Amino acid sequence: xxxxxxxxxxxxVIDVLWKLDGAGPTEIANEMDIPRSTAHVYLQTLExxxxxxxxxxxxxxxxxxxxxxxxxxxxxxxxxxxxxxIPDLAEETGEVVTLVIEEAGEAVFLQRESGxxxxxxxxxxxxxxxxxxxxxxxxxLSQLPSKRVDEIIDTRGLEPVTTETITDRERLREELETIxxxxxxxxxxxxxxxxxxxxxxxxxxxTVEGSIGIACPTExxxxxxxxxxxxxxxxxxxxxxxxxxxYGT
Amino acid sequence: xxxxxxxxxxxxVIDVLWKLDGAGPTEIANEMDIPRSTAHVYLQTLExxxxxxxxxxxxxxxxxxxxxxxxxxxxxxxxxxxxxxIPDLAEETGEVVTLVIEEAGEAVFLQRESGxxxxxxxxxxxxxxxxxxxxxxxxxLSQLPSKRVDEIIDTRGLEPVTTETITDRERLREELETIxxxxxxxxxxxxxxxxxxxxxxxxxxxTVEGSIGIACPTExxxxxxxxxxxxxxxxxxxxxxxxxxxYGT
DNA sequence: CCGAACCGTCCAAAATAGTCGAACAGCTTA
DNA sequence: TAAGCTGTTCGACTATTTTGGACGGTTCGG
Numbered sequence: 001x002x003x004x005x006x007x008x009x010x011x012x013v014i015d016v017l018w019k020l021d022g023a024g025p026t027e028i029a030n031e032m033d034i035p036r037s038t039a040h041v042y043l044q045t046l047e048x049x050x051x052x053x054x055x056x057x058x059x060x061x062x063x064x065x066x067x068x069x070x071x072x073x074x075x076x077x078x079x080x081x082x083x084x085x086i087p088d089l090a091e092e093t094g095e096v097v098t099l100v101i102e103e104a105g106e107a108v109f110l111q112r113e114s115g116x117x118x119x120x121x122x123x124x125x126x127x128x129x130x131x132x133x134x135x136x137x138x139x140x141l142s143q144l145p146s147k148r149v150d151e152i153i154d155t156r157g158l159e160p161v162t163t164e165t166i167t168d169r170e171r172l173r174e175e176l177e178t179i180x181x182x183x184x185x186x187x188x189x190x191x192x193x194x195x196x197x198x199x200x201x202x203x204x205x206x207t208v209e210g211s212i213g214i215a216c217p218t219e220x221x222x223x224x225x226x227x228x229x230x231x232x233x234x235x236x237x238x239x240x241x242x243x244x245x246x247y248g249t
Numbered sequence: 250x251x252x253x254x255x256x257x258x259x260x261x262v263i264d265v266l267w268k269l270d271g272a273g274p275t276e277i278a279n280e281m282d283i284p285r286s287t288a289h290v291y292l293q294t295l296e297x298x299x300x301x302x303x304x305x306x307x308x309x310x311x312x313x314x315x316x317x318x319x320x321x322x323x324x325x326x327x328x329x330x331x332x333x334x335i336p337d338l339a340e341e342t343g344e345v346v347t348l349v350i351e352e353a354g355e356a357v358f359l360q361r362e363s364g365x366x367x368x369x370x371x372x373x374x375x376x377x378x379x380x381x382x383x384x385x386x387x388x389x390l391s392q393l394p395s396k397r398v399d400e401i402i403d404t405r406g407l408e409p410v411t412t413e414t415i416t417d418r419e420r421l422r423e424e425l426e427t428i429x430x431x432x433x434x435x436x437x438x439x440x441x442x443x444x445x446x447x448x449x450x451x452x453x454x455x456t457v458e459g460s461i462g463i464a465c466p467t468e469x470x471x472x473x474x475x476x477x478x479x480x481x482x483x484x485x486x487x488x489x490x491x492x493x494x495x496y497g498t
Numbered sequence: 499c500c501g502a503a504c505c506g507t508c509c510a511a512a513a514t515a516g517t518c519g520a521a522c523a524g525c526t527t528a
Numbered sequence: 529t530a531a532g533c534t535g536t537t538c539g540a541c542t543a544t545t546t547t548g549g550a551c552g553g554t555t556c557g558g
Contacts, residue, residue, distance in 0.1 A: 004259075014317075055353075065321055069318030069319065124316075127319075
């Protein structure tokens with residue numbers, strides 16, 4: 001329980017504004033169990049920062065989040081080198097192609113592009129998931145020092161997302177070993193039921209910089225020849241990205 | 250000067266973290282002229298919210314901004330109906346195609362897609378610009394009630410961005426009239442020197458919902474036949490979007 | 499048509515919480 | 529080895545957030 005109450009509350013107000021898709025002081029006050037006047041001060045302050053805009057008494061989150069988010073995304077080196085390759089691969093395969101990185105022990109989707117056959121699975125740029133519940137995250141884990149992997153599991157835990165999620169520490173360790181020797185990871189129904197993912201780790205100078213992956217319906221992933229076709233395409237793209245990353249833009 | 254000092258400072262810390270691309274308490278303290286210990290508390294608190302992550306004593310902005318930004322973007326109705334049409338038009342024309350909306354009297358780029366001939370001009374999703382300094386903004390202004398236009402100019406002013414920017418209130422009014430009768434807007438070197446923009450307003454039931462535009466080098470915009478070709482393509486896309494918006498997804 | 503009930507906003511007193519200097523521990527550098 | 533840097537912790541002081549109440553507007557139903 002570290003920190004400043006007012007700042008934490010300000011971000012709580014932001015969460016509520018998101019949840020309610022815009023609200024006035026009264027709604028915020030009811031939702032957060034604080035006086036109306038207090039809610040009003042928070043809203044006014046947030047408006048002065050530009051992260052909230054008001055029209056006729058109702059306050060909404062502004063696009064300052066999108067602005068900052070885009071800039072943070074664009075500043076990322078691995079994004080810069082792979083942002084053109086991802087949509088290309090999406091078009092080639094027709095599936096949803098993603099770029100995932102690790103941040104604070106979690107998997108963050110830095111980019112998401114969809115092809116013709118793509119299904120909407122609620123994957124979007126900025127989405128943060130556990131590392132152990134999908135192929136992309138696991139390829140990253142497979143390339144991190146085992147000391148770091150333990151650290152991450154210690155702080156984040158291994159809570160099941162679906163019935164298929166790995167919850168056993170030892171089984172995860174074994175699977176990471178398999179992924180390390182295979183050079184890619186595959187699984188299905190572990191994060192979202194009905195969704196399968198395939199991924200390869202982006203490794204530059206023995207350091208994981210992220211992972212590129214494909215997400216599609218479970219049935220398509222289960223088809224081995226199709227799966228290997230995707231793996232090969234991921235490997236090709238991966239090589240392009242790795243070289244670009246190493247030897248400049 | 251409305252609001253809570255601590256919350257405003259928290260967002261100042263965020264700005265500094267952006268500016269310095271990550272920093273420790275000492276750097277923040279120097280930049281903001283506050284004690285090290287104070288900076289430390291802010292960083293810790295921001296970390297607890299998830300919008301900042303720390304690794305080995307240095308704090309960085311997290312991808313929570315990207316996450317929230319994407320969700321805000323996706324929630325927008327006009328984005329939902331036009332997000333597929335924008336990249337299609339980008340591919341067809343080869344230029345940079347943008348979707349712009351008005352928020353709090355400013356132009357916000359909700360989407361930006363680039364084609365083959367596209368030049369990088371520093372346009373990104375979330376970028377906020379004045380409404381009067383480019384074609385997309387002006388098409389929106391041209392469709393707003395004149396009372397609202399005055400209100401916006403009163404609060405935002407008409408500060409010149411380049412030497413070509415319109416700074417005269419009366420001249421702007423005349424130009425908006427022209428845009429209204431033409432149904433589209435064109436200009437160059439007004440926001441960024443060397444960049445020209447063409448745009449059409451998205452009007453549904455007599456209300457502007459946004460604007461779709463094309464940005465390219467000034468020289469290409471000056472070519473009239475090419476310009477009219479782009480205007481026609483914008484109009485086609487606009488019609489598709491308008492119908493979709495009106496009669497559901 | 500009017501009044502009751504709701505809204506967002508403002509203000510000034512009361513109490514909590516942000517502020518800040520000093521001290522600690524760890525690291526790198528001279 | 530010691531000086532100088534870093535991030536971090538602690539506790540007292542004081543400025544700040546908090547809060548209820550009051551104001552003016554709009555909306556609703558009688």
